[in-house]
Amino acid sequence: ARARNVGLSLALITRLLLLASISWIASLVTPLFTIPSIAGLPEFAVSGRDIILLIGGLFLIWKATHEIHNRLEGEEGHDDVKVRPSFTGVIIQIILLDIVFSLDSVITAVGIVDEIGVMVTAVVIAVGIMLIAAGPLSNFVNKHPTVKMLALAFLLLIGVSLLAEGLHQHIEKGYIYAAMGFSVLVEFLNLRSSRKKGTKPVVLHNPYSAQANAAADVGGTATGTTPRP
Template sequence: MNFQELLSADSIVSLITLTFLEIVLGIDNIIFISIAANKLAKRDQPKARNIGMLLAMVFRIILLFGLSFIISLQEPFTHINWGWFHAGISGQSLILFIGGLFLLYKATSEIHEKLEKGGHHEDKPKTSASDKLTAVVIQIALINIVFSIDSILTAIGLTQVLPIMIAAVVISILIMMGFSGPVGEFVNRHPSIQMLGMAFLIMIGFMLIAEAAHDANVSILGSHVGAVPKGYLYFAIAFSLLVEVLNIKVRTKEEA
């Protein structure tokens, strides 16, 4: 594709549509990064968020150059037939399943810690700030692999023009980096938003596990696991967040 074709109306519409789609699909990534970075000192939180978003961009661009490998992940490499349970395990379904379990573990452990300790993190004396930052970045990198694969597979269904996909990824990540700071600060100021964000992670974790089962064509007692429409999930997140923002405004007026 030459430069003139990249500037055509169809290409521009594809770029805008894909950029918007990448931003929507990146909401769960921003939620996870904000909650993970919340465990760090305030001076290290912007660094963790920026590193997390840059890692997301790098992972997506690398995966875009390996589209054939990403597509091959959808092919089952083994089959399970236990009579009452049937599944065709693929690389994609396995990654989504592990990522879903990780989100469930991360969210439930954070909720348990806040309930037990009241949200105050007791740092171990031997844990330095750099070690904590490294641990958070590793967590962000691991979950970025899951979100990146899901994002790229969705992008492939819209267009297969590599320059457009790379441009959409870069633009969307830069936009999300601009919003990740205010989102992170807003989450830090309101404990109820933190709890809501962890509830979102639990929902996303269950969604990833269900999506993994659907991609693997899991059948239990003859019943196949259906797909979970992501639009419903994102609408539930947006609606819950709107209600909580209204509650915060009401509480602020009552306290004034």
């Protein structure tokens, strides 16, 4: 619980800092350089926003794929495992991911709302809701491994969406939300069916050691997944 609260508190601070840097945020959409036309393709103007979205998208795709592999075919974690998700490393990941996820919403808010107080209030309320819901949601995901896999699939989808945005290929958010919503509905029906049949959930591999789980839980809260099965 403490680690989760630290992660969400840092998310709040990060978003407030982004709002306080509105002039800098607005400048991110200004092209930094232009890639000339190659093989008949049009010129491509690259801005700071594009770079952040491309890096964030690639990181999400790598992270989700890595976690899926470790959960299904990876080795079981032990206390003497060499690679552990350190508390500091996970905190850095949370901050970077939160910047990527918040960037577009902050840019949009700047164009819609003139009063920064309104935006700050909205951010505080949103993080407050996450603080309340994070615990029950984390416990639910831990009890249902298929939900964890679905959450990782959502990360892949979001990563592809960020890549597309960074390459100036707009994907309507409604399509993404519809796909996620339909997937959640199907999974809900599957969980109800499994409960009626008394089917036990599968046991996923846990690539983290017992000591590392506390730190890794912070990253799981930020990305919608948790490292323990």
